[in-house]
Amino acid sequence: MSGDGNQHGHTHRLDLDDASVREWDATVVGVDPERGIVLDRSAFYPGGGGQPPDQGVLLWGGVRTRIVGTVRGDDLYLVPHDGDPVPPVGTAVRGALDDERRTQLMRTHSGLHVLTGVVFRDFGALVTGGNMEPLSARMDFDLAEVPPDFKERVAEAVNAEIRTDRRITVSNLPREEAFAIPDIIRTATNLLPPDIEIVRIVDIAGLDTQADGGTHVASTAMIGQLEVVKMESKGKGFRRLRVRIT
Incomplete structure (x- = not known):
């Protein structure tokens, strides 16, 4: 990706411009029978x-097409629900996200960034994997030794940071400038493709700065509360935390 970091193929990504956008106007610029619908703006x-794709609808000519996911390729292909009509190329549509799902995913994703920030700060551990659904997630850490009260200490520290109402901001930096930031990659393996020239940075003021492409709330207070439901040991140095957002 080069040039406009918020452009993927023919689609300008409004989700990266402003994570609060839920409805917008667009034009269909491509249709692939196998993959889906391409919009000029989405x-x-x-x-x-680790963040799953959004769901929602396209409204056009009195018709509703449900969108159940996205296929990445040279373009972003919106996947219509089986049996729903597909708008032809050139059609003006109104897009609308499932607001509850997106908002819950934003709260969850931001909560995970607070979690990784706290575990890195307090225990020096990097992330080895993770996954999320609305209001629930797992996060894996490279952590050889843990104190007996680790789960409780992490939950207490995370929720203290959430209550502090730290501002969450997003910026785009040239790759060289981004990698000059200490500990910008919080995963044990650098998953950032080598051809990415513009790096998207998510910063939780005073706590955590990471390269990240997902959507987030504007401040930690909007997350709610994070509960560490369970800690699992998956082998030497491999700890899995299962969390819930309430």
């Missing part, structure tokens, strides 16, 4: 980094 988060 707020559908296509999935990635």
Whole structure:
């Protein structure tokens, strides 16, 4: 990706411009029978980094087409629900996200960034994997030794940071400038493709700065509360935390 970091193929990604966008006008610029619908502008988060894709609808000519996911390729292909009509190329549509799902995913994703920030700060551990659904998630850490009260200490520290109402901001930096930031990659393996020239940075003021492509709330207070439901040991140095957002 080069140039406009918020452009994927023919689609300008409104989700990266402003994560609060839920409805917008667009034009269909491509249709692939196998993959889906391409818009010139879209707020559908296509999935990635553990965050699943958005769902929603396209409204056109009195018709509703449900969108159940996204296929990434040279373009972002919105996947219509089986049996729903597909708008032809050139059609003006109104896009609308499932607001509850997106908002819950934003709260969850931001909560995970607070979690990784706290575990890195307090225990020096990097992330080895993770996945999320609305209001629930798992996060894996490279952590050889843990104190007996680790789960409780992490939950207490995370919720203290959430209550602090730290501002969450997003910026785009040239790759070289982004990698000059200490600990910008919080995963044990650098998953950032080498051809990415513009790096999207998510910053939780005073706590955590990471390269990240997902959607987030504007401040930690909007997350709610994070509960560490369970800690699992998956082998030497491999700890899995299962969390819930309430």
